[in-house]
Amino acid sequence: MAKLLFTPVTRRLKDLIMEVDNGKLGLPELQRGYVWKAKKVRDLLDSMLKGWPIGYLMIWDSADNSDKVKQIGIENKAFSSPKSLVIDGQQRLTSLFAVMRGKKIVDEDFKEKPVIISFNPLCRRFEVGDNATKRAAEWIYDISDVFLNESRSFEYITEKVQAIIESREKTSVLLNNDEKQLIQQNIMDLLSLGEFSIPTLEINGNTDEESVADIFVRVNSGGKPLGEDDFILTLISVHWQEGRQKIEDFCRSAKIPKHGTAYNFLFEPSPAHIIRVAMSFGFQRARLRYAYMLLRGRDFVNGVYSNDLRTQQFDKLKVILDKVLNIEVWKNFIKCIEAAGFVSKMLISSENALVYSYAMYLIGKFDYGMNEATLRKLIVKWFFMTSVTGYYTGAHETDMESDLADLRGIKTSDAFSAFLENKINAVFTHDFFEITLPNNLANSAPRNPSWFGYCAALNILDSKVLFSTLHTRELFNPSASGTKNALERHHLFPKAYLKKIGITEDRDRNQNANFAFIEWHDNIEILDTSPSVYMKEQLAKIPIGEKENIYADHALPDNWEHLEYFEFLKQRRYLMAKVIKRGFEHLH
Numbered sequence: 001m002a003k004l005l006f007t008p009v010t011r012r013l014k015d016l017i018m019e020v021d022n023g024k025l026g027l028p029e030l031q032r033g034y035v036w037k038a039k040k041v042r043d044l045l046d047s048m049l050k051g052w053p054i055g056y057l058m059i060w061d062s063a064d065n066s067d068k069v070k071q072i073g074i075e076n077k078a079f080s081s082p083k084s085l086v087i088d089g090q091q092r093l094t095s096l097f098a099v100m101r102g103k104k105i106v107d108e109d110f111k112e113k114p115v116i117i118s119f120n121p122l123c124r125r126f127e128v129g130d131n132a133t134k135r136a137a138e139w140i141y142d143i144s145d146v147f148l149n150e151s152r153s154f155e156y157i158t159e160k161v162q163a164i165i166e167s168r169e170k171t172s173v174l175l176n177n178d179e180k181q182l183i184q185q186n187i188m189d190l191l192s193l194g195e196f197s198i199p200t201l202e203i204n205g206n207t208d209e210e211s212v213a214d215i216f217v218r219v220n221s222g223g224k225p226l227g228e229d230d231f232i233l234t235l236i237s238v239h240w241q242e243g244r245q246k247i248e249d250f251c252r253s254a255k256i257p258k259h260g261t262a263y264n265f266l267f268e269p270s271p272a273h274i275i276r277v278a279m280s281f282g283f284q285r286a287r288l289r290y291a292y293m294l295l296r297g298r299d300f301v302n303g304v305y306s307n308d309l310r311t312q313q314f315d316k317l318k319v320i321l322d323k324v325l326n327i328e329v330w331k332n333f334i335k336c337i338e339a340a341g342f343v344s345k346m347l348i349s350s351e352n353a354l355v356y357s358y359a360m361y362l363i364g365k366f367d368y369g370m371n372e373a374t375l376r377k378l379i380v381k382w383f384f385m386t387s388v389t390g391y392y393t394g395a396h397e398t399d400m401e402s403d404l405a406d407l408r409g410i411k412t413s414d415a416f417s418a419f420l421e422n423k424i425n426a427v428f429t430h431d432f433f434e435i436t437l438p439n440n441l442a443n444s445a446p447r448n449p450s451w452f453g454y455c456a457a458l459n460i461l462d463s464k465v466l467f468s469t470l471h472t473r474e475l476f477n478p479s480a481s482g483t484k485n486a487l488e489r490h491h492l493f494p495k496a497y498l499k500k501i502g503i504t505e506d507r508d509r510n511q512n513a514n515f516a517f518i519e520w521h522d523n524i525e526i527l528d529t530s531p532s533v534y535m536k537e538q539l540a541k542i543p544i545g546e547k548e549n550i551y552a553d554h555a556l557p558d559n560w561e562h563l564e565y566f567e568f569l570k571q572r573r574y575l576m577a578k579v580i581k582r583g584f585e586h587l588h
Helices: 013-020 040-050 090-101 131-135 144-148 150-168 177-195 209-219 228-239 241-255 271-285 289-294 308-324 329-339 352-368 371-391 395-407 412-428 430-440 449-460 472-476 495-500 518-525 530-541 549-553 565-585
Strands: 006-012 057-061 084-088 104-106 112-114 116-118 126-130 196-202 488-493 515-519
Touching: 006 013, 006 371, 013 057, 013 090, 013 177, 013 196, 013 449, 040 090, 040 116, 040 126, 040 177, 084 090, 084 329, 084 449, 090 104, 090 144, 104 488, 144 150, 150 177, 177 565, 228 241, 228 271, 228 289, 228 308, 228 472, 241 271, 241 308, 271 289, 289 308, 308 352, 308 515, 329 352, 329 371, 352 371, 352 412, 371 412, 371 449, 371 565, 395 412, 449 472, 449 565, 549 565
Parallel strands: 057 196
Antiparallel strands: 006 196, 057 084, 104 112, 116 126, 488 515
């Protein structure tokens, strides 16, 4: 029989709560933010009061975090860092800790909120706290009051009974002795939930994080698989709580419109994104598995973990995050993305391209001391290339790790610039624009990187919207949209028309090359008429001398409306690739 990596242990809820309180047991965000609804917490408590099982907890013994010393973070803790971490059942234990200690939780949108559960000791019923339970004397509005008054439970129960008696006197429906005893018993039963037994699986502290993640996935198949970024965020929570808070504050501010924050129209970074940037920029590690080992204090020469080395790495991380989370630096990077033509979130096909391009921007700025204007121009081209080609779409960690390895031998800003330029030129070859890119555009996927590259090129070239006097950059801007999108993707050969001529497959009708962005009211007017018919009216609107430029920008072959459909697609893909190339050349 194989050696067991876990030990089954039955634990009292009050002991688990106490260990969370004093810092011995950690509740890290391995399962990505608090997502339970209050009704689910209500049902959990109801099941416990009825004596039903509520599942188990999985706890990972953290052998290298056993020191009992002074406070950590912003609250006094008996333990400087947890001896063990909850990796399954976190939502349940977080819920119980919140309602029994009256603590607020932070949800997946980084908003702090209380979990209020009310209890009626007469009918032995839980409800989510609201104004009705708050006003009703027969309800305990927030059951945390019961648990926080455990040391004076007799006085608390007496006061509650008296409050109900006084409320009943106003209605002439007096409280009888049986009801008084029932109230007292039910509150005592509620308080006794601290004695509730919860089975736990305690995983050996020597088990590596990869095995822990595998155990989590196999035992809890409904859970989201744990990645190295989860373990790194856990480490930061354990050893540098303030740093974790800084990361979350930055990510939160990127979602909320406010001057002087990380807010922008393009990218809402998550803590995991920030971790990837910090590790790539500061530690030259794209593979987060190795970055995690670094932060744990591993010496890669002898394979030994050291608390001193871990402290050194966290000191380094503090310096790195100050740069990564600098609002001015972040805003300057976002300007690079906008300059590359990607002025709207709808045009971003790869968040990895954003993450790793930001890392490259930071490397150029801080490691090589590049001039801002020169660096911005370089990163603009780099992001355009990585986005159009899907450079970081597949094995993105491997690709970035390779780039970082190549950078280790580069000593000057000129060499750094030449390195990225050579990478770009190695991808953006003559054959890429003539053969590869037209083939990539033979696609009906709505989030095709090549299609987004074409849209970005229109913005770079300051092209006008088809059949409009406005420019694409104006209407792609999120602020241009009201109740309806300012721009709509229009089928140049309408779907209904194609169906009439026997082309019924959506894969054929929704080809990227059959789309153009127009203002939405034009889309309504065009409806499903033949292009040879509706173009007569549209051509009349185009000023003399502008047709050639409009057709060039929108990759339209001359007399395209009279072409056979599949021939039109073939010619337009080639012309779209030329527009993308022209947009890129405009960045030089």
